[in-house]
Amino acid sequence: MIRTLIVEDVPLIRAGLRRLLAPHPDVVVVGEAGTLSEGLDRAEALHPDLVFLDVELPDGTGLMLASEFKAPSPAIVFLTAFAEYALPAFGVEALGYLLKPATSVEVARALDRVRRVSGRDALKVGRPQHLEIRDGSRTSFIALDSIDRVDAAGHYLCVHAAGEVHLMRTSIAELSERLGPEFIRVHRSALVRIDRVLAIVDRRNGDGDIHLAGGSTVALSRTYRALLEAELKALGC
Template sequence: MIRAAMIEDVALARDRLRHMLQVHGDLRLVGEAGDMKRGAALIRSAEPDLLFLDVTLPDGEGPDLIRGLPREQRPLVIFLTARADHALPAFEVEAIDYLLKPVGEEALARALDRARRRLAAGTEAHAPSRHIAVRDGSRTDLVPIDAIDLVEAAGHYLCIHADGRVHLLREALAVLADRLGPAGFVRVHRSALVRAGAVETITERRNGDADLRLRSGATVPLSRTHRPALERALGRKSGF
């Protein structure tokens, strides 16, 4: 049984979706909310597997609600939106689908099939997506995670180095490190995150720190504080 919740501020839209979900016998609606504050409380208390989430709510943006949750508390998300150009946030928080309002039965059925497959896959449902969405003005670039070697903090932004290009993302390094950890990325400095598999050369310093040379040619400092994490990622038992 899939435990589903709905966060939508328009009562008529909630009524319509609730009615449409009744024909899906493997789904049980465990709660509804009409704003961000009540929605956050609903997620904490009901712990739904699947969340139908409006992109725009009276007290904020739906994607911000998901970003504010610890990754282990995030349900699968299907966005609800009245405008097709509001679908981009779905890429940024790894939503499995988005539905244009008024929601159609066929589109809903397809989205639920995706949710069933993700939930049936177990841990794969929580695996990182294969790309990172980076906005550049009116354009959104989907940067393949496999192409990223290095992420550096620069003020309020992150510089994502991928295939010879640098993409700017407004995000905290700790948040991105948590997201990319399963893909083999390691924090090597308070302001740097690298793919362990991209490390080609390690040059020692006298104080226990080191310099890493990556496959891209970039050189990144490795602090002794973060050294054990890199050793584990590289399969080293002790030292280099």
């Protein structure tokens, strides 16, 4: 089991995070705290494997708290409203950085990374490994690991997989939920499989172009840039 501590000063956000963790049977929330000092006390008493940690707390910062954990330190996933702390967060070896309000996909992605690092890598058990696409009387089953990217074309989404393009009529938010934590949003109308990212080429205005394995290029919005770079850093890229 992954013994988990939540350090967050807003009770509603703590409750929401509990709901997002509930579908994961290997995760058990052993305690909560609303301040830095309470978080340190709970960590010393409960010895959690994982801490979901807010950046700004009433009596300090989550970055300060992370530096106070005694060895063996728990895994850390930050949960915050501020994108600008992403790189400092990974400087204290955080395994995830989630912006409020976090989604089920983002929480699942962070948990997958914790499992890999901790050796509890049963992460794909029970998870669908194919995307079902219906087109009239025809239903196609697309292997998730064959999908490179998704982008929008009018009212449709284009799923690029194994050199073919499959059309779906759904929202990019809904499809992101279905694809799971291996995929990350990089633009309001684009998703990429994160392990396909080879390089980011800067543009003048803070946006960029993502070069993927296989030769394709996807636009990167500056809105999503910090989170993508943080995810790549966490993966050791």
